[in-house]
Amino acid sequence: MREVAIIGIGQTPVGEHWEKSLRHLAHDAIGAAMRDAGIETADALYVGNMLSGELNGQEHLGALIADFSGLRGIEAMKVEAACGSGAAALRVGIMSVASGLNDIVLVCGIEKMTDAPGHVTTSALATAADQEYEVSQGISFVGLNALLMRRYMHEYGVSKEAFAGFTVNAHRNALTNPNAMFHSAVSEAAYARAGMIADPINLLDSSPVCDGAACVVLAPADRYRSRTQARILASAVAIDSLAVHDRRDPLVLDAAVISSQKAYAQARLTPVDIHLFELHDAFSIMSALSLEAAGFAPRGAGVQLAQHGEISLTGRIPISTMGGLKARGHPVGATGVYQVVEAVMQLTGRAGPNQVGGATVAMTQNIGGSGATVITHILGAV
Amino acid sequence: MSIPRNWRTRQQRYSLKAEVCDNCGKTIFPPRDVCPHCARERQHWTTLSGLGEVYSFTTMYNAPTGFEEYAPYTMALVKLNEGPLVTAQLTDVDAGEVRIGMPVEMVTRKLMQDGDEGQILYGYKFRPVLQRTSA
Numbered sequence: 001m002r003e004v005a006i007i008g009i010g011q012t013p014v015g016e017h018w019e020k021s022l023r024h025l026a027h028d029a030i031g032a033a034m035r036d037a038g039i040e041t042a043d044a045l046y047v048g049n050m051l052s053g054e055l056n057g058q059e060h061l062g063a064l065i066a067d068f069s070g071l072r073g074i075e076a077m078k079v080e081a082a083c084g085s086g087a088a089a090l091r092v093g094i095m096s097v098a099s100g101l102n103d104i105v106l107v108c109g110i111e112k113m114t115d116a117p118g119h120v121t122t123s124a125l126a127t128a129a130d131q132e133y134e135v136s137q138g139i140s141f142v143g144l145n146a147l148l149m150r151r152y153m154h155e156y157g158v159s160k161e162a163f164a165g166f167t168v169n170a171h172r173n174a175l176t177n178p179n180a181m182f183h184s185a186v187s188e189a190a191y192a193r194a195g196m197i198a199d200p201i202n203l204l205d206s207s208p209v210c211d212g213a214a215c216v217v218l219a220p221a222d223r224y225r226s227r228t229q230a231r232i233l234a235s236a237v238a239i240d241s242l243a244v245h246d247r248r249d250p251l252v253l254d255a256a257v258i259s260s261q262k263a264y265a266q267a268r269l270t271p272v273d274i275h276l277f278e279l280h281d282a283f284s285i286m287s288a289l290s291l292e293a294a295g296f297a298p299r300g301a302g303v304q305l306a307q308h309g310e311i312s313l314t315g316r317i318p319i320s321t322m323g324g325l326k327a328r329g330h331p332v333g334a335t336g337v338y339q340v341v342e343a344v345m346q347l348t349g350r351a352g353p354n355q356v357g358g359a360t361v362a363m364t365q366n367i368g369g370s371g372a373t374v375i376t377h378i379l380g381a382v
Numbered sequence: 383m384s385i386p387r388n389w390r391t392r393q394q395r396y397s398l399k400a401e402v403c404d405n406c407g408k409t410i411f412p413p414r415d416v417c418p419h420c421a422r423e424r425q426h427w428t429t430l431s432g433l434g435e436v437y438s439f440t441t442m443y444n445a446p447t448g449f450e451e452y453a454p455y456t457m458a459l460v461k462l463n464e465g466p467l468v469t470a471q472l473t474d475v476d477a478g479e480v481r482i483g484m485p486v487e488m489v490t491r492k493l494m495q496d497g498d499e500g501q502i503l504y505g506y507k508f509r510p511v512l513q514r515t516s517a
């Protein structure tokens with residue numbers, strides 16, 4: 001297997017892009033990444049996307065976007081793993097380059113969510129859950145996370161207010177990320193007042209519905225040494241049941257535990273070696289569960305990291321360094337690629353006011369559904 | 383839910399038809415081809431008591447398509463006495479009275495209707511276990 005390098009990155013601002021269609025948005029990110037890499041063509045494009053069929057009435061994104069980006073004739077296809085689609089596409093891209101089947105590979109995460117009305121989006125997002133035994137009962141994706149958060153609070157004796165730190169941190173970091181959706185600080189008092197969606201989850205626990213596209217360019221490290229921005233040290237996927245009620249223990253993200261352990265073993269690293277962690281903070285409860293599953297906190301103690309400042313840019317394990325899903329935004333199928341683009345910015349000293357000092361190892365973790373697919377990548381500086 | 387899918391899952395939804403694994407003895411609901419606990423394929427049918435307790439719950443204010451007219455309503459994870467967890471609505475109870483650990487029992491209720499003339503989907507919900515009075 002060949003070592004894989006990232007040689008270019010691109011992203012669009014996350015937000016409500018009323019003026020741009022899915023294909024324009026995707027090309028904005030692809031064009032930026034290709035210019036960043038200094039390339040004019042590629043061997044393949046893998047598109048990470050979850051909802052284009054449901055929300056845009058459009059599938060077949062591989063050919064659509066490759067053609068629209070002036071890449072007629074190359075290999076292209078869409079990769080889907082619910083909200084983990086972006087990292088799933090990256091995983092396919094890495095396999096493609098590592099195996100020697102392709103040299104220059106584009107990985108683009110794209111989601112165009114604001115074309116559809118809100119209740120359509122709610123139902124579309126619920127396709128990540130079990131249709132026959134969860135969704136048919138009337139639960140939504142937010143509702144599933146609410147069930148987890150309530151149980152967490154009950155089992156560990158944690159108050160709702162204890163989760164505020166995740167939201168405060170994400171919004172603080174997004175203030176200085178020009179590509180973030182939100183540029184507004186959130187106080188603990190504002191968190192406590194926010195309106196309920198599915199109690200105990202309120203508006204400020206939840207990542208927003210939005211549009212966005214991000215892209216990375218992959219190449220074999222040995223042949224693109226001088227253009228390498230970051231090295232892929234690990235790429236690992238693990239799955240669990242779609243339904244929360246089918247899990248061994250709903251408060252332990254088994255797939256995240258396995259995915260993290262596989263990644264640490266590949267990179268020959270442990271949690272103390274990770275300088276920043278772009279985790280899947282679609283809801284505050286997922287931040288706590290992810291920190292525990294990835295080995296940064298014992299069971300039931302993940303939420304304490306948010307209370308003691310350990311997740312800030314200067315803390316023990318900075319998370320959501322550019323705003324995370326909560327405040328940069330969560331264009332679902334694009335999110336996994338945004339996480340990696342941001343990790344590369346950190347490893348190349350391009351994160352501006354959000355720079356984590358001396359960062360040479362970054363971990364990203366993208367989750368499909370409420371923990372059914374978990375994809376972990378570890379990146380190293382050159 | 384489409385009519386064939388509704389029909390296929392009717393025994394699970396009307397009577398909590400479940401399985402017991404011949405190998406590890408664990409109860410499996412909903413039924414599967416392969417036991418999630420031991421990965422063996424041999425099971426036999428069983429019917430659950432319908433009794434359990436609330437494992438977690440939430441009140442839904444933003445309901446998914448088809449459920450809007452019923453919002454707000456309370457969803458729960460119910461830990462059945464036989465072991466499995468199920469996702470279901472709670473009924474016949476005020477949201478403010480629900481507690482984790484509360485004993486509940488299964489009842490068959492209307493879940494939703496596909497428009498004014500569409501099929502009506504029936505299934506399980508759970509309500510607080512009625513207190514027997516010692517008259």
Ligand SMILES: [Zn+2]
Nearest residue numbers: 403406417420
């Ligand atoms: Zn078994």
